[in-house]
Amino acid sequence: MTVPPPPWRSAPRRRAAKPTLSQASIVRAALIVLDDEGIDAVTMRRIAQELETGPASLYAHVSNKDELAELMLDAVLADILVPEPDPAQWDEQVKELVRDQIQAMAAHRGIARIAWDIAVPVTPNSLKQGEGMLALLRAGGLSLRQATFAGDALSLYAKAYAYEASGWTWGEIDQAEAGERGRQMVAYMRSLPPAAFPNLLQAGEFFSAETAKERLEFALEAFLAGLKAIAKS
Amino acid sequence: MTVPPPPWRSAPRRRAAKPTLSQASIVRAALIVLDDEGIDAVTMRRIAQELETGPASLYAHVSNKDELAELMLDAVLADILVPEPDPAQWDEQVKELVRDQIQAMAAHRGIARIAWDIAVPVTPNSLKQGEGMLALLRAGGLSLRQATFAGDALSLYAKAYAYEASGWTWGEIDQAEAGERGRQMVAYMRSLPPAAFPNLLQAGEFFSAETAKERLEFALEAFLAGLKAIAKS
DNA sequence: ATCCCCCTTCGAACAGTGTTCGTCTCACGA
DNA sequence: TCGTGAGACGAACACTGTTCGAAGGGGGAT
Numbered sequence: 046m047t048v049p050p051p052p053w054r055s056a057p058r059r060r061a062a063k064p065t066l067s068q069a070s071i072v073r074a075a076l077i078v079l080d081d082e083g084i085d086a087v088t089m090r091r092i093a094q095e096l097e098t099g100p101a102s103l104y105a106h107v108s109n110k111d112e113l114a115e116l117m118l119d120a121v122l123a124d125i126l127v128p129e130p131d132p133a134q135w136d137e138q139v140k141e142l143v144r145d146q147i148q149a150m151a152a153h154r155g156i157a158r159i160a161w162d163i164a165v166p167v168t169p170n171s172l173k174q175g176e177g178m179l180a181l182l183r184a185g186g187l188s189l190r191q192a193t194f195a196g197d198a199l200s201l202y203a204k205a206y207a208y209e210a211s212g213w214t215w216g217e218i219d220q221a222e223a224g225e226r227g228r229q230m231v232a233y234m235r236s237l238p239p240a241a242f243p244n245l246l247q248a249g250e251f252f253s254a255e256t257a258k259e260r261l262e263f264a265l266e267a268f269l270a271g272l273k274a275i276a277k278s
Numbered sequence: 279m280t281v282p283p284p285p286w287r288s289a290p291r292r293r294a295a296k297p298t299l300s301q302a303s304i305v306r307a308a309l310i311v312l313d314d315e316g317i318d319a320v321t322m323r324r325i326a327q328e329l330e331t332g333p334a335s336l337y338a339h340v341s342n343k344d345e346l347a348e349l350m351l352d353a354v355l356a357d358i359l360v361p362e363p364d365p366a367q368w369d370e371q372v373k374e375l376v377r378d379q380i381q382a383m384a385a386h387r388g389i390a391r392i393a394w395d396i397a398v399p400v401t402p403n404s405l406k407q408g409e410g411m412l413a414l415l416r417a418g419g420l421s422l423r424q425a426t427f428a429g430d431a432l433s434l435y436a437k438a439y440a441y442e443a444s445g446w447t448w449g450e451i452d453q454a455e456a457g458e459r460g461r462q463m464v465a466y467m468r469s470l471p472p473a474a475f476p477n478l479l480q481a482g483e484f485f486s487a488e489t490a491k492e493r494l495e496f497a498l499e500a501f502l503a504g505l506k507a508i509a510k511s
Numbered sequence: 512a513t514c515c516c517c518c519t520t521c522g523a524a525c526a527g528t529g530t531t532c533g534t535c536t537c538a539c540g541a
Numbered sequence: 542t543c544g545t546g547a548g549a550c551g552a553a554c555a556c557t558g559t560t561c562g563a564a565g566g567g568g569g570a571t
Contacts, residue, residue, distance in 0.1 A: 066548080089529060099550050101531080106548090110529065161394065161441060167466065172478060179477035189477065191496070193484040198435070198497035201442070205434040208394060233400065244412035244422065245405060251426040263424070264431035264501075271504030299519080322558060332521045334560080339519090343558065 066096060068106045072116045076153060079117070084155030114159045115168055121156050122170035125149050127177025130184035136273070139181050140265045143203050146174065147261070150207035157208035175200070186276045195272055202268075206261055299329060301339045305349045309386060312350070317388030347392045348401055354389050355403035358382050360410025363417035369506070372414050373498045376436050379407065380494070383440035390441035408433070419509045428505055435501075439494055 074095040079087050089100040089110060096102075107113045125145045128138050150157045166172075178199065182192035234242045307328040312320050322333040322343060329335075340346045358378045361371050383390045399405075411432060415425035467475045 088527085090527085093550095100529080101551075102549050104530075158394075161391075169466075172467065172475060175481075176475045176478045179481060183477060189480055190484050192477070193481040194489075194493045194496040195500065196481075197485065197493050198500070201438040201497075202431070202435060205438045209434070233402075234405065242405060242409045244416060244425070245409045247422055248408075248412060248426040248429075251423055252430065256427075260427045260430050263427040264434075267428065267431070267504035267508055268497075268501050269504065270507045271500035271502065274503045274507065275500055321556085323556090326521095333558080334522075335520055337559075 066098065066102060066106060068116065070096065071103055071106055071113065072120050075113060075117055076120060079153055079155060084158060087155075111162070115163055118156060118159050118163065118166075119168040119170045121149055121153055122146075122168075122174055125170075125174060127173060128181070130180045132184045132186075135181050135185040136269045139178070139185070139199070139269060142174075142178060142181065143199055143265060144261070146200075146203045147207045147210065150204070151210040154211040157204055157211050160204045161208065182272075185272070187272070191272075191275065195268075198268070202264060206264075210257060299331065299335060299339060301349065303329065304336055304339055304346065305353050308346060308350055309353065312386055312388060317391060320388075344395070348396055351389060351392050351396065351399075352401040352403045354382055354386055355379075355401075355407055358403075358407060360406060361414070363413045365417045365419075368414050368418040369502050372411070372418070372432070372502065375407075375411060375414065376432055376498060377494070379433075379436045380440045380443065383437070384443040387444040390437055390444050393437045394441065415505075418505070420505070424505075424508065428501075431501070435497060439497075443490060 071092065075087055075092050078091050078095055082091075089103055092113075093100045093103055103113075107116070125142075127142065131138060150160065160166075166175075175196065178196045179192050182195050183189065187195060234246055239246075304325065308320055308325050311324050311328055315324075322336055325346075326333045326336055336346075340349070358375075360375065364371060383393065393399075399408075408429065411429045412425050415428050416422065420428060467479055472479075
């Protein structure tokens with residue numbers, strides 16, 4: 046129960062006590078909230094609270110929550126460094142870049158979801174990643190057209206995998222829920238004629254969080270092998 | 279301004295006038311709203327309004343909005359028929375199945391977004407699709423392990439592509455906005471040293487809604503070619 | 512035939528969301 | 542010293558998913 050300040054003493058407002066608001070500080074605070082409490086906690090009110098202010102104050106530096114999301118993604122993408130293309134090992138470089146992109150996004154659980162909501166990524170670091178990928182693919186001998194299509198598919202897959210990965214690494218609660226779902230699934234499949242899902246029943250063992258990395262490597266291997274076959278013709 | 283009914287005449291409540299609520303009818307109404315007004319309009323209140331009732335009434339047949347979303351996705355997936363595996367043309371069958379999945383999802387713009395939010399798809403038609411894909415891949419000579427990983431990658435890509443596609447086919451407003459974004463991007467890239475984005479600047483022409491189908495075919499071609507190379511070894 | 516119980520229906524409300532409006536206050540240039 | 546304009550912010554709006562409790566009616570048991 047706080048007491049209103051005495052009216053005879055105009056409350057000394059110390060403005061410089063807290064660092065002044067800025068776009069960068071808002072993005073930083075949003076990422077902190079994201080990492081600490083998950084994507085659902087990233088609300089304008091929660092971000093404002095982190096900065097010890099009100100939600101309306103944010104709109105002076107950020108026009109939208111969508112724009113803020115885009116800035117968050119761009120900040121995360123800034124950490125990924127794109128390599129200088131080396132034609133001798135371009136395929137390994139492509140794989141590594143995809144791995145790095147995924148790792149950067151998965152490091153902030155839920156950020157991959159944001160990436161999906163952005164139709165046309167025009168943010169500086171998005172462009173840097175796109176250009177870097179294109180350069181690698183062209184170093185592999187692909188035409189510009191082929192490189193464009195391949196880069197599109199790879200970035201699509203990277204976003205997809207990162208999104209899935211951020212779901213797995215959430216925490217124990219979701220782990221338990223996922224396990225529950227898995228058991229439901231097996232029970233349902235067993236309740237049907239055994240011949241209904243012969244492959245899927247056995248496939249269950251390969252489809253766990255442990256095999257996530259293997260699944261990624263398999264997909265990269267297959268796609269790049271196909272890319273080389275196409276590039277030759 | 280409606281007048282309350284006369285108290286001496288007990289208002290004859292005709293219950294059978296509107297078809298009784300059911301899970302199926304709710305899902306149907308939700309899909310109608312989705313197709314007519316987009317994913318943002320799919321709210322419990324709007325669905326209830328479509329059925330001429332209140333939002334609370336829905337919760338007798340659907341425990342959650344998430345569960346409703348899962349049911350919607352399952353209903354959409356029901357339209358896709360999985361082929362009988364033919365080892366002679368398994369690769370073309372795989373491509374066709376992916377195309378069908380994408381088409382079914384893209385037909386209801388926004389449904390692909392739902393697919394992403396479902397961690398472990400255990401719904402009957404999801405399982406049917408998964409089993410069908412696995413059967414096709416095994417017919418191609420892949421081991422169960424390889425088939426599992428390949429099927430995972432393909433379904434990931436299908437969801438990703440469908441989500442992107444539903445964004446493009448939205449309407450003129452988003453088309454205009456996307457064009458605006460594209461122009462911003464080009465302007466930004468031109469404002470930098472021309473050598474900064476040499477590939478990306480030229481790639482822009484290949485990256486439009488018109489080339490969407492080509493991008494899909496390219497990705498399928500590359501991945502399946504790589505799959506065959508892996509299967510042999 | 513009667514009664515009772517339980518499932519369905521639904522109006523009202525709650526907590527929370529993004530966003531806007533108008534006011535207030537401060538730091539800086541003239 | 543005095544505007545002045547940009548940033549801060551309290552309050553409110555429209556909207557969301559969801560819950561509660563009171564009705565209502567149909568079907569099974571007596």
